[in-house]
Amino acid sequence: MRLCINWLPLRPELTRSVARRAEDMGLWGIGIGDSPNYGELYSACADALAVTSSLVVGTSVTNPITRHWSVAAAAGRTFEDAYPGRFRLGIGRGDSAVRTFGLAPAGLSAMERFLATFTENVPTVRTLVAASGARTARIAGRAADGVIAGVGADTVAIRTIGAAADVARAPGRERTEIWASVRLAVGRDDTEIARLRRALVPRAVSASHFAFAATFAGKNVPEHFQSVLTERYAHYDYTAHGVAGKTSNATMFADRPDIEDYLLNRFAVVGSPGDCAQRLSQLSAHVDGIYLSVIFEDALAQLDAIAEMLSAS
Incomplete structure (x- = not known):
């Protein structure tokens, strides 16, 4: 089971730790x-690579709007020269990284051109595309x-994305890797688990907004939730994207605990070490690896708890 911690660079010394x-x-x-509002992406990648010897480090994810392909290529060449095979470029259309500044996400054709140009210039660095739907997944299959x-x-939704990527894959290209992405919080008792579930509500809402705001097609969303989700997403606040505390995003579904529970159960893995290990093991049977977004404000303590989870698996 390939597990990859998702991290936002709060401070260089913490990224290294x-x-x-x-x-x-x-x-x-x-x-x-x-x-x-976080540290510089490629500087943080350099910090992580410099203090490790085998850990794979990647962008998860950057975008073609605020990062020109030449910047990504220069970083890719530098990291490949210094740490061969240990850097990956993950790219998406752009979510909070662009909308916070009043910019629009990249078009699909622009993202595909970015990938093609990057790969032409740095062919040894592997690339991944963040996709919540079939159209973007097809770009991953092609490029x-x-x-x-x-x-x-x-x-079900993961298989839909994987199938779209596979159908678009050009003859002779290797099989497209499929990675899942979930929020993870490991607790040691019922009180801590309940606290962690509340802390992950805004993260689950932000993840669901990325996944569902454009379309529900192929995403296996219960039909009786769709109209409420659409209405509430219209008021999503990017200035509070993923922010802890009682923001408007965190309380978006406070009057609908059924929807809150659905989003938490779908986009987060929260529980005891044994329960989390079981859920991740079940998910790993369907994918090549899993990105785990931890609670950044409590990262080192959570890594200790994740170590317990791994020993329980």
Whole structure:
């Protein structure tokens, strides 16, 4: 089971600590997010690579709007020269990283051109596309090595994305890797687990907004939730994207605990070490690897709890 910690670079020294700890635990990799109000993406990748010897480090994910392909290519060449085979480029159309600044996500053709140009210039660096629907997944099949399925732990929706990527794959290209992406919080008792579930509500809402705001097609969303989700997403606040506390996003479904529970159960894995290990093991049977977004404010303590989870698996 290939597990990759998703990380937002709060501080360089903390990024280095998280990377070292992830490698010591035997995790496969660490993905560095490209989001406003955090540290510089490629600097954080360099920090993580420099203090580890086998950990795979990638962008999870950057975008073609705020990062020109030449910047990504320069970083890719630098990392490939210094740490061969240990850097991956993950790219999406752009969510909080662009909308926070009043910019629109990249068009699909622009993203495909970015990937083609990057690969032409840095052919040895593997690439992944973040996709929540079939159209973007087809780009991964044509132009990338893998797809990060941004639809939570729903295996029906993950298979839909994987099938779209596979159909678009050109003759002679390797099979497209399929990666799941979930929020993870491991608790040691019922009180802590309940607290962690509440803490992950805004993260689950932000993940669901990315997955569902454009369309529900092929995403296996219960029909009786769709109209409520559409109405509430119209008021999504990007300035509070993934932010802890009682933001408007965190309380978006406070009057609908059934929807809150659905989003948490789909986009987050929360529970005891044994329960989390079981859920991830079940999910891993359907994918090549799993990106795990931890609670960044409590990262080192959560990594300790994840180590317990791994020992329970």
